[in-house]
Amino acid sequence: MKQQYVDYLNQCENANCETLSMFSRTLAFDQKASGLPFDAKTITLIADDASLSNSVRFSAWYTLFLSMRRLKSAPQKMAKLIEAYSNEFEQYALFKVASAVVLSKQQEYAKAIEKADSALSMDSTNLGFIATYVDISIQWADSNSDMTDIDEKVWRKTKRLINTLIDQNPKYAKYQFFYSQFLLIEKHLEEAERRILLAIDIENEDSSDYLLRLSDYQAHYLKVRTAALELELNNELSLLVEANAKLQHEHSEFHSGMNAMKAELKETQRQSFQFITVFIAVISILLSSIKALNFSNVEQLVQFMLVMTLSLLLFFCVLFGLVSIDSIRLRVALVFIGALGSSLLLYHVI
Numbered sequence: 001m002k003q004q005y006v007d008y009l010n011q012c013e014n015a016n017c018e019t020l021s022m023f024s025r026t027l028a029f030d031q032k033a034s035g036l037p038f039d040a041k042t043i044t045l046i047a048d049d050a051s052l053s054n055s056v057r058f059s060a061w062y063t064l065f066l067s068m069r070r071l072k073s074a075p076q077k078m079a080k081l082i083e084a085y086s087n088e089f090e091q092y093a094l095f096k097v098a099s100a101v102v103l104s105k106q107q108e109y110a111k112a113i114e115k116a117d118s119a120l121s122m123d124s125t126n127l128g129f130i131a132t133y134v135d136i137s138i139q140w141a142d143s144n145s146d147m148t149d150i151d152e153k154v155w156r157k158t159k160r161l162i163n164t165l166i167d168q169n170p171k172y173a174k175y176q177f178f179y180s181q182f183l184l185i186e187k188h189l190e191e192a193e194r195r196i197l198l199a200i201d202i203e204n205e206d207s208s209d210y211l212l213r214l215s216d217y218q219a220h221y222l223k224v225r226t227a228a229l230e231l232e233l234n235n236e237l238s239l240l241v242e243a244n245a246k247l248q249h250e251h252s253e254f255h256s257g258m259n260a261m262k263a264e265l266k267e268t269q270r271q272s273f274q275f276i277t278v279f280i281a282v283i284s285i286l287l288s289s290i291k292a293l294n295f296s297n298v299e300q301l302v303q304f305m306l307v308m309t310l311s312l313l314l315f316f317c318v319l320f321g322l323v324s325i326d327s328i329r330l331r332v333a334l335v336f337i338g339a340l341g342s343s344l345l346l347y348h349v350i
Contacts, residue, residue: 001039002042002045004036005027005039005042005043005046005060006052008023008034008035008036009023009027009046009060009063010056011023012024012055012056012059013053013055013056014055015055017094017123017126017128017129018126018128020058020059020094021062021094021128024062024063024066025066027043028063028066028067029067029208040064040067043060044064047060047085054088054089057089058092058094061089061095062094062095062098064081065078065081065082065098068081074105075102075105075106078098078101078105079102079106082095082098082099082102086099093119093123093126094119096115096116096118096119096122097116097128097132099112099115100113100116100119100132100133100136103115104136104139104140109136109139109140109143109149112136112140113133113140113154116133116136117133119132120133127165127168127169130161130165131165131175133157133158133161134158134162134178134182135178137150137154137155137157137158138158138181138182141155141158141185142181142185158182162175162179165178165179166179171202172202173200173202173203173213173217174199174213176195176196176198176199176202177195177196177199177213177216177217177220179195180193180195180196180220180224183195184220184227187227189224189227189228189231192224193221193225193228196221196224197221199217200214200217200221203217
């Protein structure tokens with residue numbers, strides 16, 4: 001059985017990354033296509049066999065790595081697999097990509113991007129390497145909503161690489177999914193929704209990962225819709241706050257206008273009272289003069305004039321007090337005193 005695996009993996013000798021990845025993926029996931037059942041122990045023996053070529057050994061290692069991606073304990077096992085062979089296969093671009101994937105699962109995004117970038121430097125046209133870089137960058141940005149950690153150069157490069165993926169294969173659903181994720185982080189919600197719906201529509205139903213990918217797409221679509229609803233609610237709230245502020249401003253202006261009108265009315269009343277006071281004073285003097293002519297006794301005349309003067313003074317004080325004093329009790333007291341003074345004045349005048 002081991003020799004059969006070796007013969008199969010020998011086809012990857014001097015193959016490029018795409019071919020090597022295809023053969024390893026077929027052996028790991030598609031028994032019918034490879035014609036061989038997947039056996040982890042035998043493939044591990046091949047990876048450890050120093051008598052075999054590095055190309056065959058690495059192909060076996062990469063097959064093991066791919067097979068672990070669907071396990072629940074995948075991150076831990078994949079990390080151990082990376083660590084165990086780091087000294088032997090670090091020169092392979094696919095090993096760097098695998099390391100980047102594991103580091104991203106451990107949320108060590110800066111190191112993961114560094115590994116992915118290193119793989120891209122070895123093969124800048126490999127769409128799989130580009131997609132890995134984009135995927136890690138989006139995870140990094142999504143892990144902190146304010147994007148305070150992610151390097152700005154990395155994010156600009158991510159945008160450029162996404163455009164490259166879309167240009168190369170616009171009908172590949174996962175690339176549209178990446179683009180929608182990018183647009184969601186950038187807050188371009190309408191286009192993000194259009195892209196994820198496109199990804200759902202064009203995803204290959206015959207793919208072995210169809211249900212898993214569809215689940216990811218639908219979960220992302222819910223995130224986009226939730227973000228859109230939150231934006232709409234925030235806009236409505238902003239309009240309400242703005243309307244309330246405008247209403248408060250108008251209320252303040254109305255209150256200020258009423259205060260100004262009250263002050264103007266009070267001033268008008270004061271002027272009216274002054275006019276009435278002068279008028280009453282003049283009339284009182286005229287009446288007093290007429291009354292004074294009837295006194296033959298000087299003492300009575302002086303007494304009359306003194307009482308009249310004090311009564312007028314009291315009347316004026318009461319009148320101006322009513323205008324300037326706000327206390328109801330003091331107003332009532334002044335009215336009483338004014339009425340008493342007025343009665344005294346009328347008594348002596350008549």
